[in-house]
Amino acid sequence: xxxxxxxxxxxxxxxxxxxxxxxVSCQDISDYVRCLRQIKRLLGDAAASPFWGQFLARxxxxxxxxxxxxxxxxxxxxxxxxxLKNCEQAQIKARQNYPHIRNSLATLxxxxxxxxxxxxxxxxxxxxxxxxxxxxxxxxxxLKEGRHLCALREQLSSQVDLPSVLVVQTRSLLKSSxxxxxxxxxxxxxxxxxDWVFGAPRTKEFHIVCFSVLKSRRKAEPYFPKSLTxxxxxxxxxxxxEIPDNSExxxxxxxxxEVLPQLDMENLASRCAQKHTGTPEMxxxxxxxxxLADDSAVWLETxxxxxxxxxxxGSETDYVEDTSxxxxxxSVRDLKPGFFVFLRVGDNSDYVAQLADKVLGNRAEKARxxxxxxxxxxxxxxxxxxxxxxxxxxxxxxxxxxxxxNVRNWISGRSIKPQNLVxxxxxxxxxxxxxxxxxxWAIMRTIMAAxxxxxxxxxxxxxxxxxxxxLSILYEKGTLDFELPQVSGVTLRAYRIxxxxxxTNYIPLSNVERPFRVxxxxxxx
Amino acid sequence: xFYLREDGSNAEFCPLPQWAEFFLSVxxxxxxxxxxxxxxxxxxxxxxxxxxxxxxxxxVLKSIRMTKGSVDAMEHFQMLAALPRGTPVxxxxxxxxxxxxxVGPRIQCGCKLIGVQTRRESIEFFRINDCIHISLAxxxxxxxxxxxxxxxxxxxxxxxxxxxxxxxxxxxxxSTSFECVIVGSRTRLHEEICANIFAFKDNDKYCVGSxxxxxxxxxxxxxxxxxxxxxxxxxxxxxxxxxxxxxxxTVIVETGRGLSRWQNxxxxxxxxxxxxRTDPDLMEAVNDVNSRYYTRMQDSTLPSIKPxxxxxxxxxxxxxxx
Numbered sequence: 001x002x003x004x005x006x007x008x009x010x011x012x013x014x015x016x017x018x019x020x021x022x023x024v025s026c027q028d029i030s031d032y033v034r035c036l037r038q039i040k041r042l043l044g045d046a047a048a049s050p051f052w053g054q055f056l057a058r059x060x061x062x063x064x065x066x067x068x069x070x071x072x073x074x075x076x077x078x079x080x081x082x083x084l085k086n087c088e089q090a091q092i093k094a095r096q097n098y099p100h101i102r103n104s105l106a107t108l109x110x111x112x113x114x115x116x117x118x119x120x121x122x123x124x125x126x127x128x129x130x131x132x133x134x135x136x137x138x139x140x141x142x143l144k145e146g147r148h149l150c151a152l153r154e155q156l157s158s159q160v161d162l163p164s165v166l167v168v169q170t171r172s173l174l175k176s177s178x179x180x181x182x183x184x185x186x187x188x189x190x191x192x193x194x195d196w197v198f199g200a201p202r203t204k205e206f207h208i209v210c211f212s213v214l215k216s217r218r219k220a221e222p223y224f225p226k227s228l229t230x231x232x233x234x235x236x237x238x239x240x241x242e243i244p245d246n247s248e249x250x251x252x253x254x255x256x257x258e259v260l261p262q263l264d265m266e267n268l269a270s271r272c273a274q275k276h277t278g279t280p281e282m283x284x285x286x287x288x289x290x291x292l293a294d295d296s297a298v299w300l301e302t303x304x305x306x307x308x309x310x311x312x313x314g315s316e317t318d319y320v321e322d323t324s325x326x327x328x329x330x331s332v333r334d335l336k337p338g339f340f341v342f343l344r345v346g347d348n349s350d351y352v353a354q355l356a357d358k359v360l361g362n363r364a365e366k367a368r369x370x371x372x373x374x375x376x377x378x379x380x381x382x383x384x385x386x387x388x389x390x391x392x393x394x395x396x397x398x399x400x401x402x403x404x405x406n407v408r409n410w411i412s413g414r415s416i417k418p419q420n421l422v423x424x425x426x427x428x429x430x431x432x433x434x435x436x437x438x439x440x441w442a443i444m445r446t447i448m449a450a451x452x453x454x455x456x457x458x459x460x461x462x463x464x465x466x467x468x469x470x471l472s473i474l475y476e477k478g479t480l481d482f483e484l485p486q487v488s489g490v491t492l493r494a495y496r497i498x499x500x501x502x503x504t505n506y507i508p509l510s511n512v513e514r515p516f517r518v519x520x521x522x523x524x525x
Numbered sequence: 526x527f528y529l530r531e532d533g534s535n536a537e538f539c540p541l542p543q544w545a546e547f548f549l550s551v552x553x554x555x556x557x558x559x560x561x562x563x564x565x566x567x568x569x570x571x572x573x574x575x576x577x578x579x580x581x582x583x584x585v586l587k588s589i590r591m592t593k594g595s596v597d598a599m600e601h602f603q604m605l606a607a608l609p610r611g612t613p614v615x616x617x618x619x620x621x622x623x624x625x626x627x628v629g630p631r632i633q634c635g636c637k638l639i640g641v642q643t644r645r646e647s648i649e650f651f652r653i654n655d656c657i658h659i660s661l662a663x664x665x666x667x668x669x670x671x672x673x674x675x676x677x678x679x680x681x682x683x684x685x686x687x688x689x690x691x692x693x694x695x696x697x698x699x700s701t702s703f704e705c706v707i708v709g710s711r712t713r714l715h716e717e718i719c720a721n722i723f724a725f726k727d728n729d730k731y732c733v734g735s736x737x738x739x740x741x742x743x744x745x746x747x748x749x750x751x752x753x754x755x756x757x758x759x760x761x762x763x764x765x766x767x768x769x770x771x772x773x774x775t776v777i778v779e780t781g782r783g784l785s786r787w788q789n790x791x792x793x794x795x796x797x798x799x800x801x802r803t804d805p806d807l808m809e810a811v812n813d814v815n816s817r818y819y820t821r822m823q824d825s826t827l828p829s830i831k832p833x834x835x836x837x838x839x840x841x842x843x844x845x846x847x
Contacts, residue, residue, distance in 0.1 A: 001575050001713075001716045001717075001720060003721065004528050004530075004575060004721045005528075005530050005531070005532075007572055007574045007575050008542050008545075010571060010572040010574075011542065011544045011571065011572065011834065011836065012542075013571075014572075014834075014835060014836025014837075015544075015572035015834060015835035015836055016835075017836075174803055176572075176574075182598075195802070196802040196803045196807075199571065199802040199836070200571035200801070200802040200803050200836070201571070201836075222838055223569055223807075223811045223838055224567065224814065224815065224818070224838055224839075224840035225571070225818060225840075226813070227817060253811075336805065338805060448554060460631075
C-alpha cells in the first residue's frame with residue numbers, strides 16, 4: 001500500500017520540480033544531421049520511393065540511436081550491418097539517375113564513416129560528469145528505447161568510480177518511487193516522452209541531456225480551457241539551449257518529428273495488407289494491424305468472437321505493483337496500446353484447440369469430424385452461391401444474425417459454433433442436416449466447454465510463469481517467451497502493443513497472428 | 526488536521542499538507558454549493574491516491590455541519606416511502622439501535638405512516654415526525670429473528686468527535702445520509718481510508734482515527750449501523766444503480782474510465798472527476814469534460830475554490846445534465 005507520506009512526496013515533487021537543460025554540442029552529429037536533411041530535401045518526392053525510402057530509413061534509425069541512446073557511436077547495438085555499403089549503392093544509383101545528389105551523398109558517406117568510427121558519445125560524457133558531480137544512489141537515467149537499456153547499463157557499470165545508477169524507461173515512473181534527480185536522455189518535447197513524465201514528476205530535478213541540434217524544450221499546455229491552473233514544472237535554473245531568433249540557425253534545430261519514427265498507420269496498414277492479401281480466398285477475415293514492441297507487426301482478427309491472451313498491466317497505475325497483473329483471454333477489440341498480447345512462436349495454429357482436444361480425450365476425433373463436417377458443407381454452399389446469397393437464405397430459414405461477416409465467422413475454424421441455436425438450426429437446414437441438429441449442437445457445446453476449460457488452464461499456466469521477475473524483464477524488453485508446460489512444443493511470446501491501426505483490412509487466416517518485421521517501414525521518411 | 530508520519534522507528538503527527546487541505550476544501554465547496562443545475566468539477570492531479578477520500582471527507586463533514594444536526598422529517602419520510610419493500614433499515618433511539626426491513630408507507634385514520642418489520646411477525650409503524658428514527662442500514666441483507674432488543678450504537682470514533690459539535694455528532698452517528706459515492710479501485714480506496722492515521726488536535730491532545738470514521742463507508746460500518754458514503758468499483762454494474770431510488774448527493778470518480786461509465790448514472794448528483802495525469806484514458810476524459818464545458822449553463826455563479834496547489838488543474842461549471 002502507498003502511504004500518505006509517499007503521496008505527499010509526489011505532490012511535493014509536482015509543486016517544486018524544475019527542469020535543467022544540458023545542451024551538448026557535437027560537430028559530428030551536426031554534420032550528420034545536416035547531410036541527411038540535405039539529401040532528403042534534394043531527393044524531394046523520390047525520398048518516398050522504395051529504394052531511397054529504405055536507404056533513408058536506415059540512416060534515420062541510426063540518427064535516432066545516436067541522439068537517444070548515449071552509447072558510443074560505434075557501439076555494436078546501434079551500428080547496423082552494411083550501412084556504408086548501403087551508401088555506396090546509393091552513390092552508384094545517384095551516378096545514373098540522381099546526379100544532383102552525388103556530392104551530398106559523398107559528404108554523407110564520409111561523415112557517416114567518421115561517426116561510425118568514433119568510440120565516444122558526448123551525451124555519455126555529460127551524463128558521467130553529472131553523476132560524478134553529485135554521486136548518490138537515487139539518481140535515475142531515463143531512456144526512450146528499451147533496446148538500449150542493457151547496453152547503457154553495461155557502459156555505466158564499467159565506470160568504477162560511480163555508484164550504481166538506475167536506468168529506467170517511462171513505465172518505471174508510474175510507480176510511487178521518487179528520485180533525487182532524473183537525467184533524461186533526448187528531449188522534453190511531448191513527442192519524446194509522454195506528457196505525464198513531466199506533469200506527474202517522480203523527481204524534483206529533471207536534467208535534460210540532449211544534443212544542441214535537437215529541439216529539447218517542453219511547453220506545458222493546460223488540459224482544460226480557462227482552467228485555474230498553475231504550471232506543474234517551473235522553468236529551469238539554467239535556461240540554456242534557447243532556440244536562437246536567427247532563422248538560419250533555428251532551421252538547424254531538429255524537430256522531434258524528424259528524429260522519431262514516423263508512423264502513418266493507415267498507409268502502413270495498406271502497404272502491409274497489399275503484401276499479405278495475395279489472391280482473395282474464402283478464409284479472409286477482418287483484421288487490424290498491431291505494431292509490437294520489437295519493431296514487428298501482426299494482423300489480429302477483429303471479429304466479435306476473436307480473442308487472444310493478453311496481459312493487462314493497468315494495475316501499476318493503481319500502485320498495487322505487479323501482484324494484481326492479470327492474464328486473460330480478451331476480445332481483440334478491447335486491446336489497447338500498452339497491453340501485452342501472447343502469440344505463438346513458429347506458427348499460428350490454434351494452441352487452445354490443441355489443449356481442448358486433450359481435455360476431450362477420445363471424444364476429440366469424432367467431435368472435430370462433426371465440427372469440420374458442417375463447416376465444410378456451409379463453406380461449399382458459400383463458394384457456390386456466394387456469402388450474401390447464403391446469408392439471405394439463412395435469414396429465410398429462421399436465422400437471427402446471419403450476414404456476410406457472420407457466415408465467414410461460422411465457416412472459420414477459429415470459431416466453434418454460432419452463439420444462438422436458431423442460427424445453427426438455420427445452417428443445418430440449409431446444408432441438409434436438419435435431423436442431426438440436436439446431436440451436432442450437443443457436440444459443439446462439448447467442444448465449447450473443452451475450449452473454455454483449456455483457456456482457463458492456459459491462463460493459469462501463464463500466470464504461474466509470469467512471476468514478478470519475468471514480468472520486469474517483459475516490461476523492460478517489451479517481449480518475452482513463455483513455454484507452456486502442458487502443451488508440448490508450444491511457446492508463446494508476449495509482445496507489448498505500441499500502436500493499433502484504426503482501419504480494417506481483410507487478411508487471409510494464414511497470415512493472421514503471425515508477427516512480421518516492419519523495422520524499416522517505421523523509419524520511412 | 527494532522528497525519529501520522531512514520532519514518533523507520535520515528536513517528537510524529539504532522540499538519541496536513543496544503544494539497545490535502547485543498548482537496549478537503551473542494552469537497553466542502555461542492556456540497557455547500559446550491560444550484561438547480563448539475564455541478565461538475567474535474568481535477569487533473571499528478572497522483573490520485575488519497576484525493577477521492579479527502580474530497581469525500583470534506584463532503585461528509587460539511588454536509589453534517591450544514592444540517593446542524595436537524596433533519597427535515599417530511600423529506601425523510603418521502604425518501605423512505607420511495608424505497609422498495611424489504612430495504613434493510615435500522616431504528617435508532619436514545620443511542621440504541623435495532624435492525625428492520627422496510628414495509629412501506631401506510632395511511633391509517635388519515636395519518637401517514639411508515640412500517641418497519643423488526644421481528645419475524647411484528648411490524649412497527651412510525652408517524653412522519655418519528656420516522657427520523659429510521660435510517661438505512663449498511664448491510665444489504667438483514668435476517669430477522671423472533672425476538673430483537675435494542676443494543677448500543679457504534680461510537681463515532683475519536684476523529685469525528687474532535688471535528689463535530691455534540692448535536693452534529695449525534696446526527697452523524699444516528700442517521701444515514703447518502704452523501705457521496707466514490708467510484709474507483711475498491712481495495713486501494715479501502716486501504717487509504719482505513720489504514721492511515723489522521724488526527725485532530727484538541728488542546729494538547731490528539732484525537733486519532735482514520736478517514737473511515739469520517740466517511741462511515743457502507744461496507745466498513747457494522748451490519749445495521751447508519752452510514753454516509755459508499756465505495757463502488759469502477760467496473761461494477763451500472764444498470765442496478767440506475768434503478769435504485771437512492772441517489773448520492775455527490776459522485777466522485779477517480780479514473781477516466783470511471784467518468785465515462787458512471788457520469789450519467791445519477792444525473793442529479795454533483796459530479797467530481799479526479800483525473801490522474803498518468804491515466805491512459807486521460808485525453809478521452811478531458812475531451813469529454815471539455816465538450817460538456819462548452820455546453821455549460823452560462824448564467825450561473827460557481828462555488829468558490831481555494832487557490833490550487835501546483836501541478837493541479839481544475840475546471841468547474843454547471844451543466845444541464847444528460
